[in-house]
Amino acid sequence: MPFYEKEPVIRIEGCDDRAWAGYEAISEQLGKRIDPNKRNVIVLECYPGVRIEEVIRGLQALRPALVVQSEEAALDRDALNGLLGRYLTDDRVFGYMAPFAIDEWYDPAKLKELAARIRGVERGVVLVAGFGASLLLEEDDVLVYADLARWEIQLRYRSKELGNWRAGNEDEDILRKYKRGFFVEWRTADRLKRSLLERADYYLDTNRRNDPRMVTGKALLSGIRQTAARPFRLVPYFDPGVWGGHWLEEKIGLEPREHPYAWGFDGVPEENSLYFLYGDVRVELPAINVVFFQPEALLGERVYARFGAEFPIRFDFLDTIGGQNLSLQVHPLTDYIQEKFGMKYTQDESYYMLDAKEGAVVYLGLKEEADPEAMIADLERAQRGEVSFPADQYVNVFPARKHDHFPIPAGTVHCSGTDAMVLEISATPYIFTFKLWDWDRLGLDGKPRPVHLEHGKRNIRWERRTGWTEKNLVGRVEKVAEGEGWTEERTGLHELEFIETRRHWFEGRVPHHTNGGVQVLNLVEGDEAVVESPSGAFKPFTIRYAETFIVPASVGEYTIRPTERSAGRRLATIKAYVR
């Protein structure tokens, strides 16, 4: 029986009557703000991908005298594409981080016309909606911020319901749509959100069709503050892939799908959601909102000073139990990711073996005798379909056992083999994978997955051979502390990576401290444990096997112990934080 909680909620205290579900209740609430003797402008700023027509239809009970779709004043497709082209590039996967603000995507003259139309209404409700609607916001207007989670956007891209903003590309390759979102649209939308949300009167969750939820802006910010002061979990999501296995499906209790699950994400605030519970109204919001609006409480002063409002640590799952090898791959060096893609820091990784079948392996580092030129020539031949790349000839293969931890600094050739259940503990970037070889197979869409040999070649650290790899990346576990009923070990990562990881084995209560920096943990052994505050600053927080959770920097002291269900057993957590 899987214990893993798939719908973790955070109960928000003190604002139960500040949340509404359904268009009827929402319209009624907004209606209370209306003075029939004057013009009442309600501005609905929408994250790109929000179903604007649905929201406008849903609010018809307000009997608007005028509805303005702000996007009428946006640049046309060609002008926008001209502006964005340099950031999109021709590559299917990689673009360049774009710096745009929303007003650069609008035509000032057309905005003026819309503003005049709005002012032309003397009495009644004017609804102004769109991505960029707030460019028309005036001081007395009611501002509703309509938000959408990253995973939901991806699902809408995949179903072809949604293309990129004003791109008319619903049918385009999903990788290209994701690229335009990741490198361009979400950056602009997040910039706008950061400048606006604290001024919003209401926050609208638009993640489900015809099932909106709304809270007041104040109640949302209170929820964000409360979250940044206690341990919490993100809402996980799981995704099939060509190399996927059956561990996640079995141990987490997932609905079987046509293709096996490969990835699980429950520790990526940039992409996961949170569920806030206000009374009986559950509101979904992108977890990145906590990073944006409580960066110091969440990250701590040091991490915030170094990374800004970004969550630098990522925990996710890679399941190949009964599946296949990941692609043989390498990640960009810091200088390369900055120069080529405009990212601030790189995809340094590590594999923590949550589970492994007998015979599981990890490919890691080059063999002493591997000749760079011969290896590249073989990779190129393999890419042309002339041969199968003889990976074992060039790359080390190490046995991977349950609880092994392999650091993978960027530039190291690697991949997880079949029959392994990896908990990836890594720096947040995760699309910067240069596949070198994909084992003669096609992706789930029947097409070869993109291989990036040119990028790969320029990032392989050829000096990371067997001796170096064994010394630096294999079996580096060191006991660093112990107490009554617990021991603490340092398991990683490599000194080139900014993340430190500590594993605690325990039967008793383990003292922890955030030391002023955010921490991310996972219960890697045992059924259930409880996280408690010695000062009672937060309510006891139960965690179950394989669940990832975040402890904000502001928490300070906390403890973890087995619950009654796990009494007498030896449990283990793995904890990651910025050095």
Ligand SMILES: O=P(O)(O)OC[C@H]1O[C@](O)(CO)[C@@H](O)[C@@H]1O
């Ligand atoms: O390229 P593959 O085979 O899908 O590899 C798994 C992927 O998951 C990641 O580990 C990210 O979670 C990437 O590094 C990698 O692209």
